[in-house]
Every structure is written in structure tokens, then in C-alpha cells.
Amino acid sequence: MFAHVDINNCYVSCETLFQPQLKGRVVVVLSNNDGCVIARSNEAKAIGLKMGDAEFMVRKVLKEHDAVIFSSNYALYADMSARLMNNLARYTYTLMVYSIDEAFMALADTQDLDLDKHAQMISENVMHDTGLAITVGLGPTFALAKLANKAAKKQGLSYLVLDTEAKVHEVTKTFPIEDVWGVGRAYYDKLREHKIETAEDFRQLKPDFVRQQMTVQGWRLHQELWGKPCNIIRDVADRSKGIESSQSFNTYQTQLEKIEEATAMHAGTVALKLRQQKSMTLMLTIYLRTNKHNVKHDQHYPSITVKVPLATNSAQEITRICVQALRAIWQPGYNYLKTGVRATGIIPAGEAQYNLFSNYENSRQTKLSGLMDEINARYGRGALRVAAEGYDKTWKMKQEYLSKQYTTNWNDIVVTR
Template identity: 30%
Template structure:
């Protein structure tokens, strides 16, 4: 059997976890530029608000205070996501993170009779520790686990086990074909033409017909519904990017070393935070500067440099120090720069340090102490809002009074 743990209305649940006043109210979270709805509470769903609905269409509901609309706080969501995924891992041998709010649970070897208890333990721990409601479904394949979870959510059951053939048949006959995982909108249209309305209808199609008309992916889904697991997720490799970068154009040409130095600190800090979010560590840190291509100069000047560390790190202060060493190497005085950036590469998974025979324990203690410090930094930032807490070396920029998208988080210079 395989399980799927899926957080309910995840972004809204995250907002409620830090603001209990939102409980039992219609709440929606809007996309980055407040353009459209990306998450809805059950109360908002009951008002008929659709996923992806443009915000202006529900403006009246918002103005009449029937709906609370929030701008997304994705740092918070990411942080809660990591912790919820950690909770899943406490209860099963392996959990494969599928998305920000979903994990497949590998429960192979665990008797079916124990699954309900495992599911309930995950459910109540997520609720108690993180205030996040989760739905968990178990079945014979990932697709059937998805179906089990979907069914439970519709019926507000926290844990469901879809095992017996009769139960599978009943449930797939009750769910519309649009709810089938891995079947896109275009395929749904095709299936509609063939008279397929429910997942059960799809399962009753001939396998060869499915293969011929929907290809290998359609066939895989068909097999999964017939209890033959064949969809693999290599998610671990997908989460770790090859490199992370932060680059910005300055509001004007800048020759001032202090200003550029403060920018580099900010970009390096942001890169380090992203690195920790994907649980990686990096070995190389690069910095570049670039002059303005539109201003009269003999040619575009783009000094850059890379520093390679002896040991990979995800520590902000180490990454910032390394970036500043590179900056000092490449900075050209009196040269007007218009753009700068930091990038991290040679990224690998950050596996917890356990210490070897040759490590001295003081060193290990120091590494773990720094890691705790970074965790505290990330946690505070995710609760109080975007990047408010940082390194003191960022502060130089406040005295310059420039605004290129970062200064807004530092409104009080005295701070």
C-alpha cells in the first residue's frame, strides 16, 4: 500500500495557524500580485469562489466583508510545509514530498490493519503541533491513494483506507473524471467525447484503446486504477536546483563601494535562505558586477569571480563573507555599476552532521550551533514577514535612501 498525506486548503490553513481570528470565516489567499485566488477556505468554497478566480470578480464580497482576502506569505507557507513534511517522516519509513502540501508515504511492509492508526497519528500531530488539518488516504497505487484522499476530503474524513475491490469500484464511480490525478484538461475533453464522465467510466475503457489514444501516460493511470503501481516520482532530485542566484539592477549607476557591498550582502543572504529552504548546501559562491549597457562607455564591463569553499555550507554569515571576498577582488573603484548579482553553485543535499572519528567535537558543535541560529533566523522571518531580520552588514543601504525593491522591509532606519 501507499499513502498520500495532503494538507487541507494549505495556504489558508497556514494563515489560520498564526491568526486564529480567521477560523470559521471565509478566507482566500491571492496570488503574488493579488491577481487571482490561489487558496480558499471551505467557507469561501461554499460561497462559490473558484480556484484561480480573478480577484476583481469577488471585490464586492471582500468590500462587504463576507470574504477576507490575504496576500500570500510564501515564506511562511514554505516553512510550515517543511515542518509538516518532517512530521510525516516521523511515522513512516519514507515520505516523498510531491508538492508544498502533499507527500506520498511509503508504507510497504506495514500491515494494512496498522494504517488507520498511523494516519490518525499523523493527522493529530499536524493539528496539535502546526495547527494544519491534513487528510491521509492509503491504497494500492499513488493514483488510488490520491482518489482515497480526494474522497475523504469531500466527506470530511481525516483518514481513509481504500483496499477492497468493491469499495474502489463504488468510489471511482462516484468521482468525476476531472478529479483524476494526471489527466489534463485536454484529455478530459477527449474522454468526454467518448462518454467518460466518472473515473469508473475511465477504468472500464479497454486498456489497448487507452494506450492507443492517450499514450503511455494514459495507460499508466489506467493501470494504477487497476491496482498496478507504475508511476514513479523522482522528487528528491527535482527539489535540489543546480544553482541559485539573486541579481538586481540598481535604480541608477553606482560607484559607491559601501552601497554595492550592502547589496551583495542582501543578495547573498537571500540566496542562503533559498538554499536552506531546499535543504541544500553549496560549495561555490559567485559575484558579478555589470556596467550600464546604455551609457556611453567604451564597452560593457562585467567583472565576476567565484570562490570555492573547503566545506560546503548553508550558513548565511559564511556565504556572505565569501561573497564579500569575491566583491573585493572584482570591484573597480570609480567604475559606475548598474547591476550586480550573487550565485551559489555546486549544491548538494544538506544531510545532518553526525561527526566522524576525525572530526573534533568542538567543530561539530559549532556547525550545529550555526545551523540552529540559521533555523531561528528563518523561522522569525517567516512569522514576522519578509526578511525583516538580517545581518547587521545589510544596514548600510538604509543611510543611502535608495529604493530598488528591498528598502521597503527596512522602514525604520533606527532599527
């Protein structure tokens, strides 16, 4: 059996955990630069607010309902996510973190286990230990565990177990096909052409037909909905996807110096993520973006991919390469809104191959990066950084409604009497 666990209304739950007086009110969390709604309380959902609603378009509605608005507090959300995952690890021999607020767990020796009581116990213990309300879905495959989780939420339950064919049929016969994990817009349109409206309708299709219409991915989903596992738990990072850091500016940027600072910051973030997963990169992509929605401005979307001379995860080396690459693609006269850095060609740090004739001082770079990590771990991220990042980051994204970093900043820690 597999369990799928996620935090209910994750970002909103993290905010209300430290401000319990907000429970029962309309609460929303906004995206980068406070652009659109990315998390809603149940009360916000009840008044018709949708994911992705632009803030300026729903501003009147938010004011009418005396809504509480937060900017995205990623430091808080990431820390609470780590606490959740540490708690979940106690109940499984293999945990796969799927996103910041959800994970899959493999459950062993379930023959004599009361699955309903086990799921309830996980939910109650996580609430006790972290203060976060979660939903637990159990099933013999990833797809059924995910479906059980969504069905539990629709029914207002904290958990749901699909361990028999009768239970699976009871849920899938009314479960909308567009809500099934893995059914994107393209698959949904194709299935609707064949009058497929529920998960059960999809299950009743012949496997060969599914494979022909939806390729091997659709066939695997079909198999999983019949209780035949086609996915496996991965407890290591998927290095094939790469690592990226990007962010929109709080206003248009036309000066190369300011964009260099932002690019250097993203380069440092990518380097840190590489070191955290004990990896190195062989390829770096740097890109710039103007605002495609502003038709009054000239558009420019340059990017460049650079092959790193020697595999690295050094903040200094990656920053140097990224800043040089940025200068090659930047052009004056454009109003840039976003920059980003992406690392690909990722390999384990222990498999890096160096050139016998190169004078690259890898040991020195490793020591410097290690020292930076130690200092930042003790005094806070950014306490020590590459000078190219600058100090007065006037270009940083707008966060007018940012809450305190209750768990990661000594100045914001909750004080009790």
C-alpha cells in the same frame, strides 16, 4: 500501501490557527503583490470565490461578506509545513514531500494493520501536535492514494482507505475524470472526445489504446488506477528540475540599480537553496519581464543563460555572475515588472570538479557562505547578506494584508498570560 496527506485549505489554515476567532468567516489569502486569490476558507468557497480570482474583480464581494484578507506569509507557511513533515516522518520509513502542503508516505507491514484506525490516528495526532487539519488518503499506488484523498474531501471525511477493488470501484464510478491526478487540460479534452467522464470510464479503456492516445504517462496512470504501482517514493531532491527564485515588483521599475538589487536577492535565495540540498550549479539563467497584460507599454522579455566557470553554491559568486548577466540584457525605456534567477545543471556538492590551473578559492567561498548561514540561522534570514541586495527595498512586492510571522520572528511570537 501508500498514504497521501495534505493540509486542508493550507494557507488559510495556517492563518486561522493563530487567529481562531476567524473560524467560520470568509477568509482568503492573496498571491504575490496581492494580485489574486490563492487560498480560500470553506466559507469563501461557499459564496462562489474561485482559485485565481483577481482581487480587484472580487473586491466588492469580499466587502459584502466582511471577508478577512491576508497577503501570502511564506515564512509562516513554510515553518508550519516543516512541522507537518516532521510529524509525518514518525509514521513511515520513507517520506516524499510533494509540495509545501502535501506528502506521500510508504507504509510497511500493513498485513495485520487496521488501515482505517491507522489513518484516523495520523489525522488526529497531527491535529494535536500542530493544530493543522489534514486529510489522509490510502491506496496501493500513488494515483489511488491521491484519489482517496480527494474523495475523502468531497465526502467531508478526514481519511479514506481504498484497499480493495470493491472500494476502488465504488469511488471511481462517480469520480470526475478531470479531478484525477495527472489529467491535465490536454488529456481531459482528448478523453472527453471519447466520452470518458469518470475515473472508472478511464479504467475500462484498453491499456494499448491509452498508451497510443496519452503516451507512457497516461499508460502509467491507467496502471496505477488498477492498483499496479508505476511511481516510486523519492526521498532526495530532484536535481533535474532546477531551482528558481522570482518575484514581481510592487510597481514598475525602470532603474537598473533597483532591478540589480532584486536580482541579487534572488541570486542569494537560489544559492541558499543549493547549499541546503548540498548541491552546486553549472548554469544560471537570468530574465526580465514587462507586464504582458498592459498593452499600453512596450513589451520586453529578455533572458540570458550563463555557464558558470566552476560549479558553485556561493552567494557571492552567484550574485556576481547574475548581476553581470542582468546588465547584458537590461535596456532602458521599458517598464519592468518582474525579474528572476534559475539554476540548472545541478550536481551534488561532492562531485564538483575544479580546474588545476584556476586560482578560484573554493575553501574561502565555502567558509564565507557557511558563516552567512550560521548568522542568518541565529538572527534571522537577511541579517547578513551580500551588499548588492541593497537595504531600502522599495521595489519589494506589495503585502498590504501581511500577518505576523508567529513562529519565525521573536517580535511576533504569541504571548500568553
